[in-house]
Amino acid sequence: MASTTDRWTEQDIPAQDGRVVVVTGANSGLGMQTARALAQHGAHVVLAVRNLDKGDEALARISERAPGAKLSLQRLDLASLKSVRAAADELHAAHPKIDLLINNAGVMFTPRQKTEDGLDMQFGVNHLGHFALTGLLLDLMLPVPGSRVVTVSSFGHRIRADIHFDDLQFDRSYNRVVAYGQAKLANLMFTYELQRRLAPHHTTIAAAAHPGASDTELTQNMSGLVRKGAELVQPLLTQPAAMGALPTLRAATDPAVTGGQFYGPNGMGGTRGYPEVVTSSKKSHDTTVQQRLWTVSEQLTDVRFSV
Numbered sequence: 001m002a003s004t005t006d007r008w009t010e011q012d013i014p015a016q017d018g019r020v021v022v023v024t025g026a027n028s029g030l031g032m033q034t035a036r037a038l039a040q041h042g043a044h045v046v047l048a049v050r051n052l053d054k055g056d057e058a059l060a061r062i063s064e065r066a067p068g069a070k071l072s073l074q075r076l077d078l079a080s081l082k083s084v085r086a087a088a089d090e091l092h093a094a095h096p097k098i099d100l101l102i103n104n105a106g107v108m109f110t111p112r113q114k115t116e117d118g119l120d121m122q123f124g125v126n127h128l129g130h131f132a133l134t135g136l137l138l139d140l141m142l143p144v145p146g147s148r149v150v151t152v153s154s155f156g157h158r159i160r161a162d163i164h165f166d167d168l169q170f171d172r173s174y175n176r177v178v179a180y181g182q183a184k185l186a187n188l189m190f191t192y193e194l195q196r197r198l199a200p201h202h203t204t205i206a207a208a209a210h211p212g213a214s215d216t217e218l219t220q221n222m223s224g225l226v227r228k229g230a231e232l233v234q235p236l237l238t239q240p241a242a243m244g245a246l247p248t249l250r251a252a253t254d255p256a257v258t259g260g261q262f263y264g265p266n267g268m269g270g271t272r273g274y275p276e277v278v279t280s281s282k283k284s285h286d287t288t289v290q291q292r293l294w295t296v297s298e299q300l301t302d303v304r305f306s307v
Contacts, residue, residue, distance in 0.1 A: 006266055007274045008246065013253045016043035020098050021252075022091065022137070023047060024076060024130065025105025027054040030152070030211055033245040034102060036062045038252070039069035043100070048076040048087060050105075078105055078129030079115040081301055088136035098140040100252055103130035103151040103187075112174040119300065120169040122176075126183035128301055131190055135303040138204075142306065147204040150251045151191050153262070154210050155270055157184040158281045163293055168300075186293060188262065188280050193290040195260040197307040205259035207251040208280075211244030212265035212272050239265070239272040247275035 021038050025031040026047035039045045039062055049055035055073045063069060074091060077083035091098070106126045115124035134149055141147040161181030164170070170179055187208065194206040238244075247263040257263075262280050267273025283289075298304055 006276060008250050008254070008276075009274070010037045010040075010242075010246070010249065013037060013041045013249060014255065016041040016253065019043045019100060020095050021045045021100040021102065022074070022098055023102045023104055024078065024133070025049065027051065027058040029241050030245045030248065031102075031104040032058050032062065033242045034104060034248050034252075035071075036065055037242075037245065037249055038100075039071055040066040041253075042070075044070035044072070046072050046074050046091070046095075048074045048105075050075070050077045050079075076105075076133070077116075078125045078133070079121065081117050081129070081132055083116075084129055084132045085136065088133060091137060092140065095140065097144050097147075098137055099144055099147050101134060101137060101141065101149045102248060102252060103134065103149070104248065105130075106152065106154075106183075108154075108156075108180055109176040110179075111176065112170070114169070118169070120174075120179055122179045122183040123168060123186065126180075127186035127190065128297060130187070131297045132301040132303045134194070135298075135301070135305045138306055141204050142201055143203065145203050148252055148257075149191075149194060149198075149204065149206045150248055151187050151206070151208050152210065152248055153187040153191075153208050153280075154180075154184040155212070155264070156180050157188055157210075157284060161185040161281070161283065163189070163289055165292065165296070168296070185281070185284055186297075188284040189286075189290040189293050190297070191262075192260055192285065193287075193294050194305075194307075197305065199259060201307065205257070207257055207259065207261050207263070209247035209251040209263040209275070210270075210278075211241075211247060212270055213238045213244075243272065250275040 021043045023035045026035040027049040076087040113121040191208040251263045264278040265273035266276040
């Protein structure tokens with residue numbers, strides 16, 4: 001049972017025995033901490049990662065913390081829709097069901113760059129890759145009562161964020177902060193629209209989370225001076241990755257979670273603290289834009305959902 005206080009921690013995670021969990025970007029940072037915590041509570045955790053060597057290192061580190069944990073590795077490059085489809089096929093072959101999909105992997109503030117499919121890197125990896133993966137795995141989740149899709153967003157969804165339908169891939173002009181804001185706003189809009197589509201099935205829910213300001217590798221793409229400044233203040237403003245993973249873990253496991261909720265830290269303006277239900281921007285709740293984004297995402301990925 002979850003704690004009745006506002007200090008929900010890993011100790012509040014219910015037993016996960018028998019559950020199959022897929023965590024994207026689980027080789028480091030928030031993803032690895034999420035995978036570790038779920039493995040320690042009995043889940044069979046699939047680490048879906050782009051770099052298998054780093055994935056093997058993560059497996060070893062998690063195994064040290066959780067001896068006997070059920071772990072496996074799955075190659076997944078979210079910057080390639082071909083790779084996403086291959087990963088989905090392999091997961092179908094390996095698992096008769098999936099209880100929990102955590103769309104955690106992401107890139108932040110990358111320079112102008114395209115995915116293998118010609119999509120903006122931040123929009124392609126953070127949103128479209130996860131949109132496609134979810135759609136391709138949903139048939140393994142819908143028959144499973146209590147299954148969940150948890151997508152990791154950011155308070156960056158409030159910063160210069162909009163869905164730029166007139167230039168989704170930033171072909172005309174590019175600003176890395178604007179591109180990140182679009183991708184993180186898309187994560188939330190996807191969650192809310194997915195929940196509406198899942199609700200009639202009464203088995204699977206969609207929720208979202210954000211880690212606040214966490215000590216991870218996401219700042220590596222900041223420009224020189226900005227990155228140096230961030231590194232100076234990081235110890236003062238950020239929290240360890242294990243704390244940053246708590247909102248995701250609560251959204252993924254707390255029995256009290258309902259579809260469409262958004263979890264984040266409860267302190268210092270949402271930058272750190274223990275996880276609770278938080279609000280997202282007014283813009284993220286625009287159902288017309290959510291539905292338009294869904295249609296465009298289906299067209300760009302060639303993935304159609306069964307809901």
